[in-house]
Amino acid sequence: MERCAMIFSDHVSAHGRAAPSLGFIVNPVAGMGGSVGLKGTDGEAIVREAIRRGASPLAGQRAAKAITRLTASLPQVNVLTVAGPMGEQVAREAGIEPSVLNLSHVGSSTSSDTRKAAQSMAELGVDLILFAGGDGTARDILSASRNQVPMLGVPAGVKMHSAVFGTTPANAGQLAALFLAGSPRALLRDAEVMDLDEDAIRAGTVSAQLYGYVRSPFERRLVQNAKAGSVPGENEALNAVARQVAEGMRDGTIYILGPGTTTRRVADALGIPSTLLGVDAVLDRKVIGLDLNEQALLRIIGGRQAEILVSVLGGQGSLFGRGNQQISAEVIRRVGRDRIKVISTAEKLISLPSGALQVDTGDPEIDTMLTGHIPVITGPNRTMLVKVRI
Structure with a gap:
């Protein structure tokens, strides 16, 4: 690592000043469990199961969008990364010649590998750690760096409840560039690092935990907040909405119920079982599939008419791309924008920090299709038109 440190510290900008580092x-396996319904990819056994179900790595592609946007805005930056798929491959494919950590004890993509890399980067004094992953990756970097260096996440996981993530990969890259360039727009804040217990999720319960705070660049439009829970008084309104939605379901139409307690209320109103953090399908007021992955949803839809029922992720305003990756861009394309129903309380919408809903499906065409304004059901016979943006 000594040679890497020497080479890394010698890099200067074209103006003779030390370039930002x-x-x-x-995390190349981050997010692989999303579309196949695994709620995450923490642990080698889950990664193997995701591969068995046909999942393919997507984190590298999302990381590439971020690093490309960063270097387009800030060409003079010293990039220190990890060999192979943990960063070097993505950087070189983006046209960057990085310094590569010589850590012989680092393997390929385990939690331990991430921690070792983050610790080395903190010791070498980088200005910012930009990582592609989810909440588990954020936890690892926080633990290893001991809050010695700011960090910013490229959203690439299944679980992204922490406040360290950009709203999209490109926005994470733009925010990183603003911060490294010293822009007053990119302020540092104390951001929550949170995570859910994946085993508890698969068992049908939610067990969220705050693991700490980290200094992270912030610009309101470019970074998400931590997920927020419900506030008192919402239950009655949501129950009334759920009953109305259930009563209005049409025979012969397939209804895809997204994850969360809000959509679970619709299932409760129908008197049918549901998956708290999974995606279910209903036909003629009966369950035809529980905890479905992307491929199962596509098979069920076939050429039939379908609708998607989803809720808003409190605090973040995420509509698609956070915790509901099973409802993929292709599923949305098959169903159509006009057959998406969004349920939320007016209070949750009013409290959105950006005043808009966010989409990040990974497909630019579908993300663009979803932008504009969408009606959100906020109460019996009440809707609000809310802006959707990328």
């Missing part, structure tokens, strides 16, 4: 870490 970026630690770049990619």
Whole structure:
């Protein structure tokens, strides 16, 4: 590592000043469990199961969008990364010649590998660690860096409840560039690092935990907040909405119920079982599939008419791309924008920090299709038109 440190510290900008330094870490297996309904990819056994179900790595592609946007805005930046798929491959494919950590004890993509890389980057004094992953990756970097260096996440996981993530990969890259360039728009804040217990999720319960705070760049439009829970008084309104939605279901139409307690209320109103953090399908007021992955949803839809029922992720305003990756861009394309029903309380919408809903499906065409204004059901016979943006 000594040689890497020497080479890394010698890099200067074209103006003779030391160029800003970026630690770049990619968790290549992050997000693989999303579309196949695994709620995450923490642990080697879950990664193997995701591959068995046909999942393919997407974190590298999302990391590439971020690093490309960063270097387009800030060409003079020293990038320190990890060999192979944990960063070097993505950087070189983006046209960057990075310094590569010589850590012989680092393997390929385990939690331990991430921590070792983050610790080395913190010790070498990088200005920012930009990582591609989810909440588990954020936890690992927080633990290893001991809050010695700011960090910013490229959203690439299944679970992204922490407040360290950009709203999209490109926005994460733009925010990183603003921060490294010293822009007054990119302020540092104390951001929550949170995570859910994946085993508890698969068992049908939610067990969220705050693991700490980290200094993270912030610009309201470019970064998400931590997920927020319900506030008192919402239950009655949501129950009334759920009853109305259930009563209005048409025979012969397939209804895809997204994850969360809000959509679970619709299932409760129908008197049918549901998956708290999974995606279910209903036909003629009966369950035809529980905890479905992307491929199962596509098979069920076939050429039939379908609708999607989803809720808003409190605090973040995420509509698609956070915790509901089973409802993929292709599923949305098959169903159509006009057959998406969004349920939320007016209070949750009013409290959105950006005043808009966010989409990040990974497909630019579908993300663009979803932008504009969408009606959100907020009460019996009440809707609000809310802006959707990328």
